[in-house]
Amino acid sequence: MSVVEIVPGPKPSIWQRPWVAPLIVFVAVVGLWEALVLIFQPPVFLLPPPSLIWQSLAGQFGALMSYGFNTFLEAVGGFVIGCSLGLVVAMFVARSPRLSELLLPFAVASNSVPIVAMAPIAIVWFGIGPGSKIAIVAVMCFFPTMVSAVRGLTAASPDAIALMRSYAATDWQIFSKLRVPTSLPFVFNAFKICTAVSMIGAIVAEFFGGAVNYLGIYIKTQASILKTPDAWAAILVACFYGLFFYFVIALLERWLMPWRRMP
Amino acid sequence: MAESTPIIAVDKVSKIYGNANASTVALKDVSLSIAKGEFVSLVGPSGCGKSTLLRLIADLDKATQGTLLVNGHAPDVARKNREYGFVFQAPTLYDWRTVERNAELPLEVMGRAKADWKPRVDKMLAMVGLRDFHDHYPWQLSGGMQQRASIARALSFDPAILLMDEPFGALDEFTRERMNMELLDIWQTTHKTILFVTHSISEAVFLSSRIVVMTPRPGRIATVVDIDLPYPRTFETRESPRFFELMTVVRETLKEEFVGHE
Numbered sequence: 034m035s036v037v038e039i040v041p042g043p044k045p046s047i048w049q050r051p052w053v054a055p056l057i058v059f060v061a062v063v064g065l066w067e068a069l070v071l072i073f074q075p076p077v078f079l080l081p082p083p084s085l086i087w088q089s090l091a092g093q094f095g096a097l098m099s100y101g102f103n104t105f106l107e108a109v110g111g112f113v114i115g116c117s118l119g120l121v122v123a124m125f126v127a128r129s130p131r132l133s134e135l136l137l138p139f140a141v142a143s144n145s146v147p148i149v150a151m152a153p154i155a156i157v158w159f160g161i162g163p164g165s166k167i168a169i170v171a172v173m174c175f176f177p178t179m180v181s182a183v184r185g186l187t188a189a190s191p192d193a194i195a196l197m198r199s200y201a202a203t204d205w206q207i208f209s210k211l212r213v214p215t216s217l218p219f220v221f222n223a224f225k226i227c228t229a230v231s232m233i234g235a236i237v238a239e240f241f242g243g244a245v246n247y248l249g250i251y252i253k254t255q256a257s258i259l260k261t262p263d264a265w266a267a268i269l270v271a272c273f274y275g276l277f278f279y280f281v282i283a284l285l286e287r288w289l290m291p292w293r294r295m296p
Numbered sequence: 297m298a299e300s301t302p303i304i305a306v307d308k309v310s311k312i313y314g315n316a317n318a319s320t321v322a323l324k325d326v327s328l329s330i331a332k333g334e335f336v337s338l339v340g341p342s343g344c345g346k347s348t349l350l351r352l353i354a355d356l357d358k359a360t361q362g363t364l365l366v367n368g369h370a371p372d373v374a375r376k377n378r379e380y381g382f383v384f385q386a387p388t389l390y391d392w393r394t395v396e397r398n399a400e401l402p403l404e405v406m407g408r409a410k411a412d413w414k415p416r417v418d419k420m421l422a423m424v425g426l427r428d429f430h431d432h433y434p435w436q437l438s439g440g441m442q443q444r445a446s447i448a449r450a451l452s453f454d455p456a457i458l459l460m461d462e463p464f465g466a467l468d469e470f471t472r473e474r475m476n477m478e479l480l481d482i483w484q485t486t487h488k489t490i491l492f493v494t495h496s497i498s499e500a501v502f503l504s505s506r507i508v509v510m511t512p513r514p515g516r517i518a519t520v521v522d523i524d525l526p527y528p529r530t531f532e533t534r535e536s537p538r539f540f541e542l543m544t545v546v547r548e549t550l551k552e553e554f555v556g557h558e
């Protein structure tokens with residue numbers, strides 16, 4: 034028996050690359066937007082043309098990126114705290130099926146609770162600085178991570194567990210060699226959702242107050258004085274950090290789960 | 297053979313699944329005694345409790361009634377002593393481990409010296425014809441290859457008893473016959489005791505020293521057929537008149553029991 038050689042097929046044309054279609058859509062939408070603004074001439078504060086947003090972005094790129102970084106740090110801080118707590122609690126909850134049954138419905142229901150609405154209360158508790166934003170983000174990341182981790186830690190098939198039992202494996206071995214690897218895809222799905230959630234949480238929490246060198250405050254201030262191109266430029270920067278966060282986690286996922294790499 | 301103390305003793309064992317409202321009698325009053333070094337096959341129609349019997353012996357399920365002894369111990373003690381290796385009806389490989397790492401799993405869990413892992417695993421993978429696929433993940437293998445990987449895993453730690461639930465069910469005829477020869481070879485050189493479930497009468501006759509014929513609803517032992525074909529068995533064995541006689545005996549018993557029961 035011999036290993037099958039994988040012969041590289043003909044190089045796919047550039048149109049088949051995965052990023053080509055989204056790029057075309059993006060260019061088309063921006064083009065259409067610019068054209069419509071040129072034709073209908075709405076007031077700039079209502080809908081600025083993309084070219085104006087671009088000018089605003091280019092004109093204060095360094096400042097916006099540094100505001101964005103400050104907000105990004107809040108998001109990461111909240112993400113790390115919320116996700117870690119979610120994992121730790123999940124480990125305890127998953128040990129007892131009865132406890133999971135009792136707690137999971139509440140945790141799932143919390144998905145529909147607008148946690149950002151608690152930002153003013155968080156400011157009362159943790160101050161006007163980054164602490165209150167980190168707290169909000171942490172709470173927002175905690176529940177989805179915990180729910181997914183409990184599901185993942187209890188997802189091993191009865192036969193997969195029976196196999197370990199047939200080797201007289203210890204509980205710790207079943208946990209570390211079976212339950213944890215089984216849970217990884219679940220956990221990383223939650224992490225990826227939390228990257229978006231944490232940027233949103235940090236920015237919206239900033240709308241309720243904070244220092245000027247943060248993205249949320251900047252967006253709110255510029256919009257309130259009708260400098261909407263600046264607000265749009267800041268939103269673009271927020272998108273950039275959000276995507277960056279997502280790709281870091283996706284890379285980590287690929288690295289930790291090599292078996293999921295399809296050819 | 298059966299004179300010495302049995303290595304597996306099943307005494308009036310019943311297994312009922314479910315609760316009072318909806319229950320299945322999977323096994324009823326099953327008694328069976330297997331001597332050390334025997335090769336016993338369980339045959340019978342689907343649902344007659346073959347897997348259940350294996351799982352009770354392996355302490356993966358508890359009997360509702362009756363007693364089981366494995367190497368003189370209760371099943372839970374025998375399991376903790378790692379007396380047996382189990383091949384499940386489904387391959388049950390871990391997705392995140394390569395073929396090689398899957399086959400190493402029992403050695404790793406049992407804390408065997410790390411230096412022994414590779415030689416043992418290499419040997420078993422070569423035997424099941426998967427040496428070139430040692431670094432592949434399960435999803436990269438066909439169903440038959442996955443099943444062979446799971447057999448290599450069960451053999452890797454050299455258990456004295458092998459409980460095999462339709463291990464070759466997913467294999468083509470050629471591979472299956474080759475695996476039959478390899479298994480007989482291992483059985484004879486290492487003096488294992490093997491309890492083997494199969495749907496194939498010819499496979500059961502070819503491999504076994506005894507065949508246990510079971511019937512369903514409730515799962516019972518209908519007959520035990522002694523297979524007096526001499527070992528070592530070869531390709532010629534399959535062509536001998538006695539082989540065909542014994543196949544007919546087993547087939548007739550199965551048919552009779554099945555018809556008689558309906």
Ligand SMILES: Nc1ncnc2c1ncn2[C@@H]1O[C@H](COP(=O)(O)OP(=O)(O)OP(=O)(O)O)[C@@H](O)[C@H]1O
Nearest residue numbers: 313314320321322341342343344345346347348349
């Ligand atoms: N976990 C379970 N819960 C409830 N009933 C079960 C369970 N496992 C098996 N049974 C029932 O017990 C009976 C025997 O099942 P078993 O799996 O032992 O059959 P089998 O002889 O191995 O069949 P096959 O040849 O199809 O594998 C069946 O009627 C089945 O429905």
Ligand SMILES: [Mg+2]
Nearest residue numbers: 346347385461
């Ligand atoms: Mg079965």
